[in-house]
Amino acid sequence: MAGFWFTEKQTENFGITMKINRTLHTEQTDFQKLEMAETAEWGNMLFLDGMVMTSQKDEFVYHEMVAHVPLFTHPNPEKVLVVGGGDGGVIREVLKHPSVKKAVLVEIDGKVIEYSKRYLPEIAGELENERVEVKVDDGFMHIAQSENEYDVIMVDSTEPVGPAVNLFSKGFYAGISKALKEDGIFVAQTDNPWFKADLIQTVQRDVKEIFPITKLYTANIPTYPSGLWTFTLGSKQHDPLQVDAERFHEIDTKYYTKELHSAAFVLPKFVKDLTE
Amino acid sequence: MAGFWFTEKQTENFGITMKINRTLHTEQTDFQKLEMAETAEWGNMLFLDGMVMTSQKDEFVYHEMVAHVPLFTHPNPEKVLVVGGGDGGVIREVLKHPSVKKAVLVEIDGKVIEYSKRYLPEIAGELENERVEVKVDDGFMHIAQSENEYDVIMVDSTEPVGPAVNLFSKGFYAGISKALKEDGIFVAQTDNPWFKADLIQTVQRDVKEIFPITKLYTANIPTYPSGLWTFTLGSKQHDPLQVDAERFHEIDTKYYTKELHSAAFVLPKFVKDLTE
Numbered sequence: 120m121a122g123f124w125f126t127e128k129q130t131e132n133f134g135i136t137m138k139i140n141r142t143l144h145t146e147q148t149d150f151q152k153l154e155m156a157e158t159a160e161w162g163n164m165l166f167l168d169g170m171v172m173t174s175q176k177d178e179f180v181y182h183e184m185v186a187h188v189p190l191f192t193h194p195n196p197e198k199v200l201v202v203g204g205g206d207g208g209v210i211r212e213v214l215k216h217p218s219v220k221k222a223v224l225v226e227i228d229g230k231v232i233e234y235s236k237r238y239l240p241e242i243a244g245e246l247e248n249e250r251v252e253v254k255v256d257d258g259f260m261h262i263a264q265s266e267n268e269y270d271v272i273m274v275d276s277t278e279p280v281g282p283a284v285n286l287f288s289k290g291f292y293a294g295i296s297k298a299l300k301e302d303g304i305f306v307a308q309t310d311n312p313w314f315k316a317d318l319i320q321t322v323q324r325d326v327k328e329i330f331p332i333t334k335l336y337t338a339n340i341p342t343y344p345s346g347l348w349t350f351t352l353g354s355k356q357h358d359p360l361q362v363d364a365e366r367f368h369e370i371d372t373k374y375y376t377k378e379l380h381s382a383a384f385v386l387p388k389f390v391k392d393l394t395e
Numbered sequence: 396m397a398g399f400w401f402t403e404k405q406t407e408n409f410g411i412t413m414k415i416n417r418t419l420h421t422e423q424t425d426f427q428k429l430e431m432a433e434t435a436e437w438g439n440m441l442f443l444d445g446m447v448m449t450s451q452k453d454e455f456v457y458h459e460m461v462a463h464v465p466l467f468t469h470p471n472p473e474k475v476l477v478v479g480g481g482d483g484g485v486i487r488e489v490l491k492h493p494s495v496k497k498a499v500l501v502e503i504d505g506k507v508i509e510y511s512k513r514y515l516p517e518i519a520g521e522l523e524n525e526r527v528e529v530k531v532d533d534g535f536m537h538i539a540q541s542e543n544e545y546d547v548i549m550v551d552s553t554e555p556v557g558p559a560v561n562l563f564s565k566g567f568y569a570g571i572s573k574a575l576k577e578d579g580i581f582v583a584q585t586d587n588p589w590f591k592a593d594l595i596q597t598v599q600r601d602v603k604e605i606f607p608i609t610k611l612y613t614a615n616i617p618t619y620p621s622g623l624w625t626f627t628l629g630s631k632q633h634d635p636l637q638v639d640a641e642r643f644h645e646i647d648t649k650y651y652t653k654e655l656h657s658a659a660f661v662l663p664k665f666v667k668d669l670t671e
Contacts, residue, residue: 132414132435136402159408177589180663313453313617339615339623339663341589346622347615374663385658387456387615387650 125156127171129344130314135171137161143238148230151277155238161342163238165206167231167277171342173206178242181308181348183375184338184383186212189271189304189352190219191367191380192359196270199223200298202258202286204275205231207243213273214245215370222251223269229255259285265298272299274307279318287318289325292353296329302356309335312390313345319393326353334359335394336383338374349390360384401432403447405620406590411447413437419514424506427553431514437618439514441482443507443553447618449482454518457584457624459651460614460659462488465547465580465628466495467643467656468635472546475499476574478534478562480551481507483519489549490521491646498527499545505531535561541574548575550583555594563594565601568629572605578632585611588666589621595669602629610635611670612659614650625666636660 122141128134138159146153154166162175173181186209190196197220201209205226213222224246226232232253235243246253254261258274272295279287286307295305309322319335327333330353340348352359360381367377386394398417404410414435422429430442438451449457462485466472473496477485481502489498500522502508508529511519522529530537534550548571555563562583571581585598595611603609606629616624628635636657643653662670 126412130436133437134412136410136412138408160406161409337615339613339621341621341623345615345617347617373665376661376664376667378661379663382658382661385652385654387655388652389649391652 127166127169135342144234146230148228150228153228153230153234155234164342165231165235165239170278172277173208173239173242174342175239175241177341178206178208179373180338180340181343182208182212182242183372184336184350185209185273185275185306185308186215187370187372187375188336188350188359188380188383189273189306190216191377192352192354192357192362193270193302193304194357194366197221198269200225200261200265200269200272202262202272202274202276203227204273205229206235206239207232207246209273209275210248210251211242211245214248214250217368220250223254224251225254225256225258225261227255227257259291259294262291262294262298267297267300269299270303272303272305274305276308278310287322289328292326292329295353296355299355304352304354304357305330306350306352309349309351311343311345311347312349312393313347315344316393319349319351319390322351323394326351330354332356332358334384335386335390337386337390338383347390403442403445411618420510422506424504426504429504429506429510431510440618441507441511441515446554448553449484449515449518450618451515451517453617454482454484455649456614456616457619458484458488458518459648460612460626461485461549461551461582461584462491463646463648463651464612464626464635464656464659465549465582466492467653468628468630468633468638469546469578469580470633470642473497474545476501476537476541476545476548478538478548478550478552479503480549481505482511482515483508483522485549485551486524486527487518487521490524490526493644496526499530500527501530501532501534501537503531503533535567535570538567538570538574543573543576545575546579548579548581550581552584554586563598565604568602568605571629572631575631580628580630580633581606582626582628585625585627587619587621587623588625588669589623591620592669595625595627595666598627599670602627606630608632608634610660611662611666613662613666614659623666
């Protein structure tokens with residue numbers, strides 16, 4: 120199809136709508152409906168089960184903010200795991216940190232990787248890097264089988280529906296803690312406070328039971344519901360707000376800055392209330 | 396009409412869409428098309444020329460962030476001017492500051508005031524307060540006729556189309572400077588950096604020529620384009636990032652906090668670049 124408008128209903132009563140120049144691919148994979156389209160506003164865009172996942176124009180926000188906040192918090196991240204994230208954007212940012220010797224991507228749906236490589240090359244381009252190991256596998260199972268292995272784990276999942284439902288469970292966070300080394304850090308995307316306040320509260324409560332340092336930070340993602348996205352960070356030892364200034368090496372970004380590293384944790388009052 | 400969907404095209408190729416339970420009022424005023432509707436997601440909502448102006452559910456963000464940042468920056472704001480803002484939301488926030496003896500609202504379109512009072516009473520409810528003077532008049536002319544009169548001026552306008560086009564001109568900023576006292580502060584909403592980067596750059600350049608302290612800050616407004624809104628602050632003497640801690644008196648808010656007062660000025664890199 121060509122030249123039509125696509126609407127994502129972000130809630131029952133509200134959504135975004137955008138002009139699609141042409142559909143690039145549509146497929147029901149083993150896990151979800153995958154659609155890739157060329158949009159007039161955002162460049163090529165990936166949808167899973169009808170929800171915007173990433174676009175060429177605004178992808179940098181999500182990928183930078185998932186990756187750089189925990190990686191600059193950890194004093195020497197060498198081994199990193201990305202759960203989900205088959206588009207490769209988080210991996211691309213992870214590799215900007217010279218300390219990282221190995222970045223493992225565990226994506227359940229190989230089709231996401233395949234079509235991201237084809238239609239989102241600027242995002243997926245580092246998946247072939249020699250420091251990267253790509254596994255098409257169940258992230259929940261991978262976590263369950265890992266112990267004392269990773270410095271940083273990033274959960275780049277869809278919303279808690281379909282294949283991602285296990286990735287928002289207390290058992291998963293306990294598994295992450297076990298898979299992390301003794302000073303490990305994890306971060307997960309945890310949706311938005313306008314429409315999913317309950318989810319944020321639940322995740323904060325669950326993560327706090329497992330990680331002594333649990334904090335929420337935000338970023339503006341214009342193609343995601345409400346434009347205000349949250350990330351939950353759980354850490355065993357290192358506080359993201361107590362990072363030595365000299366740790367912030369130069370890095371090429373479009374959203375993240377070392378000043379924003381801290382400011383992103385300063386929450387609007389109604390969001391802060393969800394964490395208490 | 397009842398039970399339909401309304402779409403605001405925020406750009407030629409992108410927009411938001413929402414379920415309207417019922418239209419409350421539609422009128423072509425002397426200045427613009429005014430629509431008031433009960434939405435299923437956001438409560439009652441005011442539209443001018445087809446653009447979302449404010450809603451019951453998310454109005455607090457805009458109104459708090461316009462008002463409290465300059466009012467806490469000024470050591471003793473007594474006389475305040477709001478240009479535009481006929482819904483009364485900024486005035487409501489201004490009155491939370493006990494130092495303010497008089498708040499003048501100059502709104503060009505009396506119909507905005509009339510229908511906000513009727514359908515947005517929680518927002519417009521303080522327009523009758525004895526500390527408030529409401530003038531239905533041209534804000535540009537009011538500014539031109541004022542000299543050394545106000546401590547803080549807030550420009551709560553629509554986008555630079557229709558009646559607001561003069562409110563984004565260098566002549567207007569010069570007039571504001573003259574209308575302010577020698578240590579006055581002004582703030583204006585200056586749209587979003589995703590779709591209106593040029594506008595932000597132009598305003599920053601123009602305001603910098605007139606005000607020695609010019610800064611940009613942001614807030615998340617989910618019903619506005621991109622969800623990331625900017626405000627340009629111009630100040631003759633007082634720096635919003637150099638506010639004495641004891642100045643922050645207790646205030647009842649849902650978005651603004653004294654920590655966010657500073658954090659809101661920490662910009663994503665691509666936004667910071669627009670100010671340099």
